[in-house]
Amino acid sequence: MNSPAHDYQLSQLDLLEAEAIFIMREVVAEFERPVLLFSGGKDSIVMLKLAEKAFYPARIPFAVMHVDTGHNFDEVLALRDERVAELKVQLIVASVQEAIDSGQVVEPPDGTRNRIQTPVLLDALEKHRFTAIFGGARRDEDKARAKERIFSFRDEFGQWDPKNQRPELWNLYNGRIHTGESIRVFPLSNWTELDIWHYIKREEIELPSIYYAHEREVFDRDGMLFAVHEKKQPKPGEEVFTEMVRYRTVGDASLTAAVRSEADTVDLVIDEVASTRVTERGATRGDDKFSEAAMEDRKREGYF
Amino acid sequence: MMDILRFATAGSVDDGKSTLIGRLLYDTKTVFQDQIDAVEKVSHDRGDDYVDLALLTDGLRAEREQGITIDVAYRYFATPNRKFIIADTPGHIQYTRNMVTGASTADLALVLVDARKGLVEQSRRHAFLASLLQVPHLVLVVNKMDLVDYSQEVYENIREEFTQFAAKLRVPDLTVMPVSALKGDNVVTRSANMPWYEGPSLLHHLENVHVASDRNLIDVRFPVQYVIRPQSDEWHDYRGYAGQVLGGILKKGDEVIVLPSGYTSKILSVETADGEVDEAYAPMSVTVRLEDEIDVSRGDMICRPNNQPTVAQDIDAMICWMDESAPMRVGAKYSIKHTTRTARTIVKGLQYRLDVNTLHRDEEANELTLNEIGRVRLRTTVPLMADDYSRNRNTGGFVLVDEGTNRTVAAGMITEAS
Ligand SMILES: Nc1nc2c(ncn2[C@@H]2O[C@H](COP(=O)(O)OP(=O)(O)OP(=O)(O)O)[C@@H](O)[C@H]2O)c(=O)[nH]1
Numbered sequence: 215m216n217s218p219a220h221d222y223q224l225s226q227l228d229l230l231e232a233e234a235i236f237i238m239r240e241v242v243a244e245f246e247r248p249v250l251l252f253s254g255g256k257d258s259i260v261m262l263k264l265a266e267k268a269f270y271p272a273r274i275p276f277a278v279m280h281v282d283t284g285h286n287f288d289e290v291l292a293l294r295d296e297r298v299a300e301l302k303v304q305l306i307v308a309s310v311q312e313a314i315d316s317g318q319v320v321e322p323p324d325g326t327r328n329r330i331q332t333p334v335l336l337d338a339l340e341k342h343r344f345t346a347i348f349g350g351a352r353r354d355e356d357k358a359r360a361k362e363r364i365f366s367f368r369d370e371f372g373q374w375d376p377k378n379q380r381p382e383l384w385n386l387y388n389g390r391i392h393t394g395e396s397i398r399v400f401p402l403s404n405w406t407e408l409d410i411w412h413y414i415k416r417e418e419i420e421l422p423s424i425y426y427a428h429e430r431e432v433f434d435r436d437g438m439l440f441a442v443h444e445k446k447q448p449k450p451g452e453e454v455f456t457e458m459v460r461y462r463t464v465g466d467a468s469l470t471a472a473v474r475s476e477a478d479t480v481d482l483v484i485d486e487v488a489s490t491r492v493t494e495r496g497a498t499r500g501d502d503k504f505s506e507a508a509m510e511d512r513k514r515e516g517y518f
Numbered sequence: 519m520m521d522i523l524r525f526a527t528a529g530s531v532d533d534g535k536s537t538l539i540g541r542l543l544y545d546t547k548t549v550f551q552d553q554i555d556a557v558e559k560v561s562h563d564r565g566d567d568y569v570d571l572a573l574l575t576d577g578l579r580a581e582r583e584q585g586i587t588i589d590v591a592y593r594y595f596a597t598p599n600r601k602f603i604i605a606d607t608p609g610h611i612q613y614t615r616n617m618v619t620g621a622s623t624a625d626l627a628l629v630l631v632d633a634r635k636g637l638v639e640q641s642r643r644h645a646f647l648a649s650l651l652q653v654p655h656l657v658l659v660v661n662k663m664d665l666v667d668y669s670q671e672v673y674e675n676i677r678e679e680f681t682q683f684a685a686k687l688r689v690p691d692l693t694v695m696p697v698s699a700l701k702g703d704n705v706v707t708r709s710a711n712m713p714w715y716e717g718p719s720l721l722h723h724l725e726n727v728h729v730a731s732d733r734n735l736i737d738v739r740f741p742v743q744y745v746i747r748p749q750s751d752e753w754h755d756y757r758g759y760a761g762q763v764l765g766g767i768l769k770k771g772d773e774v775i776v777l778p779s780g781y782t783s784k785i786l787s788v789e790t791a792d793g794e795v796d797e798a799y800a801p802m803s804v805t806v807r808l809e810d811e812i813d814v815s816r817g818d819m820i821c822r823p824n825n826q827p828t829v830a831q832d833i834d835a836m837i838c839w840m841d842e843s844a845p846m847r848v849g850a851k852y853s854i855k856h857t858t859r860t861a862r863t864i865v866k867g868l869q870y871r872l873d874v875n876t877l878h879r880d881e882e883a884n885e886l887t888l889n890e891i892g893r894v895r896l897r898t899t900v901p902l903m904a905d906d907y908s909r910n911r912n913t914g915g916f917v918l919v920d921e922g923t924n925r926t927v928a929a930g931m932i933t934e935a936s
Pocket residue numbers: 529530531532533534535536537538572585586587588607608609610661662663664665697698699700701
């Protein structure tokens with residue numbers, strides 16, 4: 215940022231960073247109990263970096279919460295714990311496994327845990343009385359997300375009503391709520407996947423190694439490559455083979471697919487993302503293939 | 519350096535806004551294959567004759583069922599020169615507030631008109647709102663030229679009528695172009711179907727319109743958002759005022775005044791987490807430290823002693839009413855949010871209600887209902903640090919919030935503060 219004779223123009227990354235920091239500070243100034251949802255994926259890692267910057271040199275003034283499906287990649291949990299320790303923030307883990315064990319939710323027969331995350335999330339938010347919840351969702355991810363406000367009002371059931379959103383003008387965010395209601399806040403709304411990667415490069419942000427190309431045992435299901443994982447085993451007839459792959463998104467290991475890739479450095483990933491012809495969710499998420507409006511439906515139920 | 523252009527669509531229902539955005543994305547090859555596949559599948563299943571490109575932005579279930587846009591969709595694409603943030607807004611009058619949401623942050627508005635229908639009330643309303651919000655660049659897009667045989671006469675008539683209407687508004691930069699969103703004429707490349715049109719394609723215009731000069735680099739405006747006070751030994755005496763610069767340029771050593779208190783001091787440093795910066799300007803998020811220990815808190819404004827906003831409790835403003843459950847009435851009280859300051863306010867008077875078609879001012883009106891626009895006088899519980907909206911969109915804009923329902927009920931643009 216020390217370009218001498220300039221025209222007072224910010225680069226697109228600086229604009230996005232400034233906007234995200236502004237949003238985070240608004241939330242902390244106006245809400246008593248904010249929390250940041252942290253999955254260990256690239257977007258939440260970037261969001262945590264922005265939180266660190268927004269309040270520097272003070273510590274991040276809110277806790278971090280992980281809705282743990284129990285289907286994790288080890289590399290992701292390791293980095294989560296490392297970052298949390300480094301930043302000295304409180305980590306709250308809301309465990310889907312515990313919710314299954316206590317009978318609060320029922321595991322679907324296919325073993326996928328995406329949908330049953332929602333009641334676990336809502337329960338944890340209620341228990342800790344969180345009123346503002348930072349999420350790392352970006353509008354370029356999905357057509358329903360593309361419709362959502364930066365401050366997204368949720369009723370006392372955590373539900374999103376897409377036909378009745380609050381107007382949101384300039385940078386004036388309305389955070390007024392009644393008891394039991396909450397606001398989901400999306401500081402990365404205007405970032406694209408490519409912006410995220412440019413930022414990761416610029417800020418030299420460490421990511422779980424699975425974001426970079428590596429050899430892995432995989433099998434092909436519905437045109438997507440799944441890692442052989444404790445929770446995701448090939449069915450008879452599905453052949454296991456070794457491939458150079460990387461992950462474009464990191465979620466529940468039983469649902470997130472890898473993509474064929476040789477990109478083992480940030481620069482190569484940037485080149486790959488810049489030239490890809492498929493969205494990250496389209497390439498990697500089993501959960502969104504079910505129906506046309508999968509994301510909208512989940513959001514209505516209270517999903518991130 | 520890559521910059522960003524934010525633009526919004528506007529215009530009446532079915533004039534082709536979403537189709538135009540779909541076409542722009544499709545023809546610039548900035549849509550992903552799986553999104554195209556999904557849209558083709560929906561169109562095919564519905565039995566459409568051609569792929570409905572509007573589905574690329576109309577992402578809600580209800581929108582697809584009804585074939586209209588209900589709320590703003592934000593889409594992103596980039597060419598080698600620019601990143602674009604698109605807000606595709608609804609044309610239906612019921613959802614005007616969502617159009618206002620999309621246009622409030624836009625550098626440029628595309629107002630679409632159906633060439634067969636010409637200007638209708640909703641085109642005028644949206645053009646008026648774009649000018650009220652002072653979107654700096656306006657493009658009148660005469661769409662569906664394929665349905666009028668690419669007639670120059672039809673185009674010229676609409677252009678003429680709109681230019682006359684726009685002359686009564688504040689439109690700093692107006693461009694008019696004939697397109698067919700459905701067929702792609704003049705969207706990304708110039709069309710052979712309209713040789714009489716000599717202007718650029720829409721994309722060419724979007725890539726080249728000059729936006730840098732739209733920012734205010736003169737009036738220093740720094741609303742304090744949050745006070746950073748680390749509770750640690752290392753940073754024991756640190757006290758920094760965090761916020762986003764809304765105007766002017768701040769530098770170390772500058773003399774400043776804090777409003778509304780009027781205390782003065784000098785800037786000790788302007789910082790970010792990456793270190794000190796030489797200069798801060800809009801819209802940077804920074805932390806300002808002052809040489810003196812003075813009382814500064816959220817909602818205060820740091821500026822220069824010789825260039826101050828008006829510190830006022832009486833505010834004249836244009837209001838766009840956005841609530842269907844209750845009208846705005848004189849005497850009613852609301853919560854007002856302006857920069858980082860929140861106060862209470864009472865509506866002291868409604869000077870007039872505006873007819874967006876004729877721009878006639880109805881001075882007898884005593885309330886504003888959904889989507890109506892009028893000029894009001896407000897009295898606030900504490901002073902606001904206000905600029906005319908025409909001078910600074912961010913220190914001149916505010917919203918009203920209903921204290922019972924918590925809904926955002928109005929957008930306001932300050933015309934005068936005293
Ligand atoms: N022939 C022709 N039809 C068009 C053109 N542009 C749009 N249409 C059709 O007009 C209809 C409405 O288009 P949309 O893009 O949904 O209109 P809209 O302005 O986004 O509508 P709202 O968002 O609901 O206000 C669709 O059937 C389009 O296919 C065009 O240039 N030529």
